[in-house]
Amino acid sequence: MVTRSVTATAPGKINVCLRVGPLRDDGYHDVATIFQAVSLVDEVNASESETFSVSFTGPIDTSGLTVDESNLVLRAARAVAAAANYSGGASIEVIKRVPIAGGMGGGSADAAATLVAVDALWGTNLGTAKLAEIAATLGADVPFALHGGTALGVGRGDILSPVLAKAEFHWVLVLNDDGLSTPDVFRQLDRHRNEHSIDIETVAVDPTVDDKFLHALRSGDALALAEYLRNDLQAAALQLRPELGAVLEFGETHGALAGIVSGSGPTIALLAPDEPAAQALAAEFTADGQTALTVTAPAPGARVR
Numbered sequence: 001m002v003t004r005s006v007t008a009t010a011p012g013k014i015n016v017c018l019r020v021g022p023l024r025d026d027g028y029h030d031v032a033t034i035f036q037a038v039s040l041v042d043e044v045n046a047s048e049s050e051t052f053s054v055s056f057t058g059p060i061d062t063s064g065l066t067v068d069e070s071n072l073v074l075r076a077a078r079a080v081a082a083a084a085n086y087s088g089g090a091s092i093e094v095i096k097r098v099p100i101a102g103g104m105g106g107g108s109a110d111a112a113a114t115l116v117a118v119d120a121l122w123g124t125n126l127g128t129a130k131l132a133e134i135a136a137t138l139g140a141d142v143p144f145a146l147h148g149g150t151a152l153g154v155g156r157g158d159i160l161s162p163v164l165a166k167a168e169f170h171w172v173l174v175l176n177d178d179g180l181s182t183p184d185v186f187r188q189l190d191r192h193r194n195e196h197s198i199d200i201e202t203v204a205v206d207p208t209v210d211d212k213f214l215h216a217l218r219s220g221d222a223l224a225l226a227e228y229l230r231n232d233l234q235a236a237a238l239q240l241r242p243e244l245g246a247v248l249e250f251g252e253t254h255g256a257l258a259g260i261v262s263g264s265g266p267t268i269a270l271l272a273p274d275e276p277a278a279q280a281l282a283a284e285f286t287a288d289g290q291t292a293l294t295v296t297a298p299a300p301g302a303r304v305r
């Protein structure tokens with residue numbers, strides 16, 4: 001008998017705007033963010049099996065990833081099985097390209113791709129709304145990896161409104177082998193805010209995103225978007241990794257319109273005026289011995305290939 005399998009992809013993301021409110025009682029922070037999915041995707045291949053298993057391969061080092069039951073991919077597959085009363089399992093292989101602990105939602109992309117892959121493999125047909133509901137139980141960024149495109153996220157970042165912005169932007173991503181822990185970066189932000197509460201602007205309890213972002217995204221005006229890029233986690237990431245400041249500066253002096261720490265970092269996202277400029281900038285980083293790649297945004301969400 002031939003084993004059936006389904007392949008799905010899901011994109012990494014950058015946050016072109018990330019406003020962070022105060023720490024909540026549940027350990028999360030209310031955010032107001034604009035996610036944009038990029039053309040760097042992880043791929044999930046799910047095959048029929050009586051049990052559940054996951055393995056990782058790909059162009060980035062995946063040797064540090066745990067493959068026990070705590071793995072988000074297995075939790076995603078089991079959640080679909082539970083919701084659909086499905087009694088079988090799946091053998092899942094993930095090809096990773098989105099950096100691990102890079103601030104680009106790579107783990108969330110794997111979970112989102114798994115949701116659509118096993119749902120198609122098993123023919124459980126849970127539907128978009130149910131998959132989105134399961135996604136929110138797996139992590140704050142999983143609903144966006146499922147959704148893709150450009151979206152406004154509030155709450156923990158999991159309450160999404162689509163932003164109809166089809167204009168294409170060209171980004172250069174500068175990767176870092178040494179990931180940053182998202183909870184550590186949020187903790188650093190809280191620490192900094194507690195220690196310097198007199199010096200910094202009052203933290204909005206209910207953070208919001210300015211309309212100017214939405215206008216720039218809709219119009220495809222890279223110059224305007226470059227002016228507005230904003231990430232409240234950037235200072236915290238730079239305090240934990242001061243050397244990222246030099247990456248931002250290198251990018252901005254070699255053709256980027258502006259740069260930003262992607263999410264909780266350490267990936268740096270640099271906005272280029274057009275594709276040739278993005279290619280030239282990536283080449284400058286490569287010549288400098290750094291790992292850089294060009295991507296376009298927005299890109300589609302998790303989908304069967």
Ligand code: C5P
Nearest residue numbers: 027028029031139140156157182183186
């Ligand atoms: O939901 P996820 O597992 O991706 O979040 C990882 C951690 O990042 C959370 O446990 C929390 O410490 C932090 N976080 C946060 N506020 C958010 C999203 C994440 O504090 N809105």
